[in-house]
Amino acid sequence: MVKALPLILRATAAVLLAGVVIWWAVGGAHRGWSMNRVPINKTDEITGIAYVEYEDRYVPGLEVLGGGAGTAVLLFGLSFLFRKPHSNLKPSP
């Protein structure tokens, strides 16, 4: 199990990074903070007044992308702590 740990951590990091990038991109690649509701711009036909209506929908922002990518880097780094130590013994001739 311990032998497989670095591999598991790296695989988790890769899946997490890919997942968070895809989620952020599919969610609209919003380059600001996350939104719990999305503003939809509308115009009143008679008065010409521009106004906003909100649609309840979650849009991941850059902090989600950054958090996911940071966690993936952390997991990838942790994987090196569980490397099998190199043996200093030379193989006998």
Add this chain to the structure above:
Amino acid sequence: MIRHLVSTAAFALASAAALAAPITFDFKDPKGVNNVRFDLDAPLESMSGNANGVTGTVVFDPANPAALTGKIVVAANSLKLPNATMQDHLHSPNWIDVAKYPEITFEVTKVANAKTTGTDTTADVTGNITIKGVTKEITVPAKISYMADAMGRRQPNAKGDILVVRSEFSIKRDDFGIQAGQRGDTVGADIKLSLALAGFAPKA
């Protein structure tokens, strides 16, 4: 014959007086279109939101736009941001403190430099703005559009006039104790406000 002429003249005078009379417009829009947009520089992206809890009345005389008076009230808890956490901060005591100061108001005291072209009037409107319990006198540019008998086009079977008021101006955050003392490089010192409001004067 003379009686007929007198009664016709009296009717004409009464009609002219009625047309020239100041009209009271109610700014509570049943469709909820009236809104005040606010923009504030902040890290990563500017904070942009709006408030649509608008009420108030404005008295406007199409024959004398400079005589405009009135008061607009914005419900502080109608201030909305796309991010719920940011909105909670905005409503909190450090920012607008909506629990203690439920209303943001602007009361007109003077209108200057009124210029009318067709149904549109531009003017410098002076008034007292109150935010978070602090009242300051400011002068803002405004565009006022008088739309006679336009209510029927917006609401079936409705009769009356519409008054559209637009204005854009900035206020200093510190002047109203909003995040007072917070450095300008983390949260912008100025708040840009854009008003787009319609008032209604129903006719019987």
